[in-house]
Amino acid sequence: MxxxxxxxxxxxxxxxxxxxxxxxxxxxxxxxxxxxxxxxxxxxxxxxxxxxxxxxxxxxxxxxxxxxxxxxxxxxxxxxxxxxxxxxxxxxxxxxxxxxxxxxxxxxxxxxxxxxxxxxxxxxxxxxxxxxxxxPVTCDYQIGQTITLRAAGGSTGPGTRTSYVLTDATGKLVKVSSAPSFSTADLTAGTYMAYALTYTDDNSIANLVANGTNTISQVTASCLAKSPALSLTICGCPTAVCVPLIVSRVR
Structure with missing residues (x-):
């Protein structure tokens, strides 16, 4: 060995x-x-x-x-x-x-x-x-651009209504619109989700308000259909706002 x-x-x-x-x-x-x-x-x-x-x-x-x-x-x-x-x-x-x-x-x-x-x-x-x-982050829209989406299908006619919702990444309602478009001027950069909600037009819809607390999961109605989420990435800086100075005399 x-x-x-x-x-x-x-x-x-x-x-x-x-x-x-x-x-x-x-x-x-x-x-x-x-x-x-x-x-x-x-x-x-x-x-x-x-x-x-x-x-x-x-x-x-x-x-x-x-x-x-x-x-x-x-x-x-x-x-x-x-x-x-x-x-x-x-x-x-x-x-x-x-x-x-x-x-x-x-x-x-x-x-x-x-x-x-x-x-x-x-x-x-x-x-x-x-x-x-x-x-690398792929931007769908820059802040200041209008989000314009295309909607197809869904129920239409008397007794139904469709609203379009934009939420932040946590599901909070950011914008609610009657058309598939949203302004980005007051948004911050990040990921958002867009939905189409079709529901009975009988005043039973609840929590469909972008008040800073409502989430997409809290929206209810007697008959409600929610589209799959569409993810959107928004980039850029908030639109500049010019605020005038106030000049006064020092006493």
Missing amino acids: TVEWVADSDADGVDDAIDLCPGTPANTEVNDYGCPIDLPGCDYTTSTVTLASTGGSSGSAVSTRYVLADNSGVILQINPTASFTGLSGTATYMALALTYEGAVSNLQVGNLLSDVSASCMDWSNALVFKACVQA
């Missing part, structure tokens, strides 16, 4: 020879490369991350590529500079520099870091970072 001693300086279960993140804190969950699978906080909130790179070999026969991999070691990007673009969502990444001479094999997006090989090559230690990139 041959007993081989394996060095694991940070006791993370990954041999020092293949550990791309030496010195990992104790009790950290790591991947096959000895790097943290997740980080508690966000290092970047932008879709482009540019890193600093120093040292390494140089020469006419030496090539360097900067590699971005996910937290399991799958290659996502390969670039000639230490900059990565198109990041989205929240994820933990590994950034590395690969220096090599001659031909290199399997240095391709979708491959694992461990698949890459060359007759002479060296990986840098991995820089692990977490990016939290919010999806």
